[in-house]
Amino acid sequence: MHAAVVTSFGSPPVYQEFPVPSPQTSDEVLVDVLAAGLHPRVQSQADGSHYTSTGELPLVPGIDGVGRAPDGSLRFFVLPDTTMGAMAEQTVVDLRRSVVLRPGTDPIPVAAAMNPAMSSWVALRRRIDFTPGQSVLVLGATGNAGAMAIQVAKHFGAGHVVGAGRRSDRLAALPGLGADATVSLNAPDDLSQAARDVDVVLDYLWGDPAAEAMRVIVTDRTDRAKPLTWVQIGSIAGPEAAIPSAALRAARLQIVGSGQGSVPARDFLVELPALADEISKGTFAIDARAVPLADVEAAWKDTAGDRIVITP
Ligand SMILES: NC(=O)c1ccc[n+]([C@@H]2O[C@H](COP(=O)([O-])OP(=O)(O)OC[C@H]3O[C@@H](n4cnc5c(N)ncnc54)[C@H](OP(=O)(O)O)[C@@H]3O)[C@@H](O)[C@H]2O)c1
Numbered sequence: 001m002h003a004a005v006v007t008s009f010g011s012p013p014v015y016q017e018f019p020v021p022s023p024q025t026s027d028e029v030l031v032d033v034l035a036a037g038l039h040p041r042v043q044s045q046a047d048g049s050h051y052t053s054t055g056e057l058p059l060v061p062g063i064d065g066v067g068r069a070p071d072g073s074l075r076f077f078v079l080p081d082t083t084m085g086a087m088a089e090q091t092v093v094d095l096r097r098s099v100v101l102r103p104g105t106d107p108i109p110v111a112a113a114m115n116p117a118m119s120s121w122v123a124l125r126r127r128i129d130f131t132p133g134q135s136v137l138v139l140g141a142t143g144n145a146g147a148m149a150i151q152v153a154k155h156f157g158a159g160h161v162v163g164a165g166r167r168s169d170r171l172a173a174l175p176g177l178g179a180d181a182t183v184s185l186n187a188p189d190d191l192s193q194a195a196r197d198v199d200v201v202l203d204y205l206w207g208d209p210a211a212e213a214m215r216v217i218v219t220d221r222t223d224r225a226k227p228l229t230w231v232q233i234g235s236i237a238g239p240e241a242a243i244p245s246a247a248l249r250a251a252r253l254q255i256v257g258s259g260q261g262s263v264p265a266r267d268f269l270v271e272l273p274a275l276a277d278e279i280s281k282g283t284f285a286i287d288a289r290a291v292p293l294a295d296v297e298a299a300w301k302d303t304a305g306d307r308i309v310i311t312p
Contacts, residue, residue, distance in 0.1 A: 002015060002089055003089065004060060005060060006060075006061060007058045009055075012046070013046055022092070029070055033065055033066075035110070035111035035112075036062040036087050037062075038299060038300070038308040038309070038310060039063070042062055042087075043300075046061040052081045060083065064114060074101045075095075075098040075099065076099050077093040080097070087296060089293070102280045107311075109286040109288050111288075112288030113279050113284060116148045116307065117148040117284060118272075118275060119234070120138075124156050124200075126267045127258040127262065128200065128256065135159055136149075136160070136202060137198040137202070138164065139164050139202065139209070145234060146163065146165065147170075147174065151178055155283065160180045162181045162195045162198065171183075192217070195213075196217050196221050197223070198228070206240070210232075218247045224251040224252065226252060227254070228252060230254065233257075287305070288308075288309050289306045289307070292312075
């Protein structure tokens with residue numbers, strides 16, 4: 001069969017022949033892959049920089065996807081951290097880490113959206129006690145996960161959602177997804193005005209923009225005793241942030257993370273069916289673009305903004 005194969009962490013995967021993997025347990029089946037998302041998490045898997053990387057090569061990237069199982073069912077699946085990923089004509093899936101999709105479901109939006117949408121879905125459902133009516137700031141709302149977070153927060157009953165980012169054209173699209181307000185990260189005064197009293201921050205950025213936003217919100221809060229829960233989800237702007245110690249003393253701020261590890265695998269799996277169902281029903285607007293597996297090398301360098309889905 002053909003697969004996207006990484007043989008060096010410095011180079012993108014190459015479309016080439018690869019041995020067909022074999023199921024090893026009675027829970028595993030060989031599926032025909034129909035779609036696999038090219039998420040930032042997959043990029044960091046393929047360049048060896050993700051915190052779960054073991055350094056083993058060659059590897060086929062892809063952490064999740066949609067495939068056809070031997071019984072004919074259409075399934076969304078999540079793969080364990082091994083060197084056999086989803087960007088191949090076939091891959092091995094543990095049925096316990098998969099969910100059957102409604103008949104007729106389009107695999108492309110599901111493969112595109114499950115990873116970015118799950119980031120806010122599990123954060124709100126599994127990492128904090130989120131209650132309907134609370135207000136949410138999405139920091140880094142112009143990305144795919146941030147745009148999904150606006151919609152997921154609204155879906156769970158957020159009273160007021162603010163989207164913050166740096167690209168004006170993508171910020172302008174956020175009210176159409178449900179954002180009640182948008183704010184440019186280049187305007188700290190606007191951020192104070194729009195978000196100083198939020199209950200929850202879903203942070204996809206970390207780095208300097210998160211530290212600056214935290215300083216502004218904590219300093220300008222109307223009532224510093226009002227709880228502020230900062231959920232660290234992504235670090236696209238930098239792996240480290242200089243948090244002033246006073247921020248943790250001067251306001252009722254708690255910082256939690258949400259991701260692989262802080263959310264146990266079983267908690268992710270419990271949430272899969274409901275999210276897959278919402279995506280299959282078309283509840284969320286999804287920005288996806290299908291690219292054939294044979295073009296994976298070119299797709300790797302394409303950073304247009306929409307979520308690329310590799311289709312074998
Ligand atoms: N923990 C989890 O469960 C989980 C799950 C999914 C994703 N994530 C993480 O979440 C992050 C975002 O993922 P994604 O799928 O949304 O990626 P994406 O679609 O590639 O979007 C990334 C966005 O980040 C913005 N950005 C990059 N550098 C920035 C900076 N210095 N300041 C402000 N904005 C900046 C870009 O904004 P511009 O439009 O301005 O270029 C872009 O819109 C990644 O770090 C990813 O690994 C975490």
